Amino acid sequence: MASLLLLYLLSFQLLASSLTTTVLAHSSPPNNKTCHCSPNEPCWPTPQEWSTLNTTLQGRLIPTTPIGTPCHHPFYNEPLCTTLQSTYTDPTTHFQTSSSPMAPFWANRSCDPFAAPATPCKTGTYVAYAVRVESVSDITATLAFVRAKNIRLVIRNTGHDYLGKSTGKAALALWMHHLRGFDVLDAYTSQAYTGKAVKIAAGMMSDEVSARAHAHGLTVVGGNCASIGLAGGYTQGGGLGLLTSRYGFGADQVLEWEVVRVDGGELVKATPRVNPDLYWALSGGGGGTFGIVVSMTVKAYPEERSAAANLSFSSSGVALDVFYGAVAAFQNCLPALSEAGGVAIYVVQGTVFALSPAMLPGGSKESLDALIEPALVKLRSLNMSYAYTSMESPSYHEAYHAMVSPSETAYFQIGSRVLPQHTLTENSHQLTQAIRKVNSYGAGVGGLSFQAPNPNKPTRRNSVNPKFRSSAVSVTVGTIWSNTDWDLNLANQELMTNVLIPAIDRVAPGWSTAYLNEVDHQEPEWQKVIYGDTYSRLLSLKTKFDPDHILWGRTAVGSEAKTETADGKLCRT
Numbered sequence: 001m002a003s004l005l006l007l008y009l010l011s012f013q014l015l016a017s018s019l020t021t022t023v024l025a026h027s028s029p030p031n032n033k034t035c036h037c038s039p040n041e042p043c044w045p046t047p048q049e050w051s052t053l054n055t056t057l058q059g060r061l062i063p064t065t066p067i068g069t070p071c072h073h074p075f076y077n078e079p080l081c082t083t084l085q086s087t088y089t090d091p092t093t094h095f096q097t098s099s100s101p102m103a104p105f106w107a108n109r110s111c112d113p114f115a116a117p118a119t120p121c122k123t124g125t126y127v128a129y130a131v132r133v134e135s136v137s138d139i140t141a142t143l144a145f146v147r148a149k150n151i152r153l154v155i156r157n158t159g160h161d162y163l164g165k166s167t168g169k170a171a172l173a174l175w176m177h178h179l180r181g182f183d184v185l186d187a188y189t190s191q192a193y194t195g196k197a198v199k200i201a202a203g204m205m206s207d208e209v210s211a212r213a214h215a216h217g218l219t220v221v222g223g224n225c226a227s228i229g230l231a232g233g234y235t236q237g238g239g240l241g242l243l244t245s246r247y248g249f250g251a252d253q254v255l256e257w258e259v260v261r262v263d264g265g266e267l268v269k270a271t272p273r274v275n276p277d278l279y280w281a282l283s284g285g286g287g288g289t290f291g292i293v294v295s296m297t298v299k300a301y302p303e304e305r306s307a308a309a310n311l312s313f314s315s316s317g318v319a320l321d322v323f324y325g326a327v328a329a330f331q332n333c334l335p336a337l338s339e340a341g342g343v344a345i346y347v348v349q350g351t352v353f354a355l356s357p358a359m360l361p362g363g364s365k366e367s368l369d370a371l372i373e374p375a376l377v378k379l380r381s382l383n384m385s386y387a388y389t390s391m392e393s394p395s396y397h398e399a400y401h402a403m404v405s406p407s408e409t410a411y412f413q414i415g416s417r418v419l420p421q422h423t424l425t426e427n428s429h430q431l432t433q434a435i436r437k438v439n440s441y442g443a444g445v446g447g448l449s450f451q452a453p454n455p456n457k458p459t460r461r462n463s464v465n466p467k468f469r470s471s472a473v474s475v476t477v478g479t480i481w482s483n484t485d486w487d488l489n490l491a492n493q494e495l496m497t498n499v500l501i502p503a504i505d506r507v508a509p510g511w512s513t514a515y516l517n518e519v520d521h522q523e524p525e526w527q528k529v530i531y532g533d534t535y536s537r538l539l540s541l542k543t544k545f546d547p548d549h550i551l552w553g554r555t556a557v558g559s560e561a562k563t564e565t566a567d568g569k570l571c572r573t
């Protein structure tokens, strides 16, 4: 059924592209350079100009048909619409399209599949066109076009971005998802690293890479969600996951980037020694900001046995004080787990606690059980029932697949804080109280506990916020998305910015640090909170590598140069 939907959308795309070739051209007056051009303006390229671009791209220019089209008249198709609604939280529904962002706020009700069929379906905040990138020349041709025509450019990989950085009204997207490639390099040698490595193309997703590496007896650092783009926003944004305590952040793994420069359209390599500034900025400074990544080469590790565990309990039948006492007991286990090279991913949603999973790469089931046991002892002493399962596999890949449920899309609005090490040792009580406060507003709290390897040896070899290296847990707050109540969604954003994130922030006064891929998009002090003291260098490198600010994203480095107007136009400030 999902592929039927794709066929349906494709037929619209073909129809639309044939229309662009048959409609008569109109003349284009000079572009207004203050804002990017919009379809209703004379500066917008003529159908003939789009058609010429499509010819240059050998037919890989895709006019957007919003994903919700079958849910609206005159194209209403009940079975397809019902399927779309029922699969809307499946990442596959979105990453196989050229335009749909997974976080529904950024679709901005443009063609809302949950709205009444009579409401209009508009392209709205979806990109206007996407280029299905299959080669570097597709990228250079697109860059030349957006420069010549003053069109907003967006880089889209999977569309996972919580901040909507891979969509944009009236934009032309470079859709990187179809750049495929995976190569094992048996003896990669550089000054910094000698050993196995893998080179992956920009469109490869986290679990695809893990599976391909597993087939070679290797492990590659990736995210918890199977479908995030490994060389896209994940690694460029820093990259957290179940292997963080064992091997470090995603960005720490990068040996080389291959990147098309925005300033000249040139394909260059960036390593710690070749174009070191570009390497430094791309490795942690954020996706969609410094260049268009075509591939990356990362460290690969020999597979090793891994243990994983899941735990759940609820407040059913016990007072809330007791429930949060059990949550606190669990969090007290985390420093030792991190110290042993493990990571825990857990959620506290009001009345329910779920650990899914704790992972101990390189460790045994017995070791992991022993690390979690103090929490189970506490649960038993509180007479609380719980479900605990643990296992051991010969590889991380198998343990991941045995114990991690498939991720859903961002069906909640988020904000986050990364908290320092002493939070879990000295401020554990305050953290639990803050979680309780957030839960009292109906919002959920997720934790990812970690300890960067060698926390006492801070490195400046990449642009991951240095505070991450002495942090202990990434705390994500989520308010549930409503398909029917837009005003509630807006109110929840204010709640996030003004109440929920400040509650978490108070756990570690003066620390105020957030993961750039999971930050509240309204974060008032985003430069300091996301990038810390790397911001000034990142900003000067943004000016060096993208002096015209062709790439723009909410809270991205240098984004002060442009702003979105109320109707979604991107303009110079």
Ligand SMILES: Cc1cc2nc3c(=O)[nH]c(=O)nc-3n(C[C@H](O)[C@H](O)[C@H](O)COP(=O)(O)OP(=O)(O)OC[C@H]3O[C@@H](n4cnc5c(N)ncnc54)[C@H](O)[C@@H]3O)c2cc1C
Pocket (backbone or CB within 6 Å): 102, 154, 155, 156, 157, 158, 159, 160, 161, 162, 165, 166, 176, 202, 223, 224, 225, 227, 228, 229, 230, 231, 232, 233, 234, 236, 237, 238, 239, 240, 241, 286, 287, 288, 289, 291, 292, 293, 294, 407, 408, 409, 410, 517, 518, 553
């Ligand atoms: C359900 C879910 C689970 C997640 N789990 C994790 C997790 O476990 N760990 C973690 O660290 N993060 C996680 N994230 C956050 C995720 O890492 C970010 O959303 C990330 O930006 C996704 O990158 P992408 O390329 O897949 O997405 P996209 O939305 O396509 O792109 C994200 C950003 O990267 C840019 N970009 C994409 N490709 C390129 C390229 N080739 N060159 C230059 N810029 C590019 C885009 O312009 C955009 O700014 C999760 C997000 C979701 C929604």
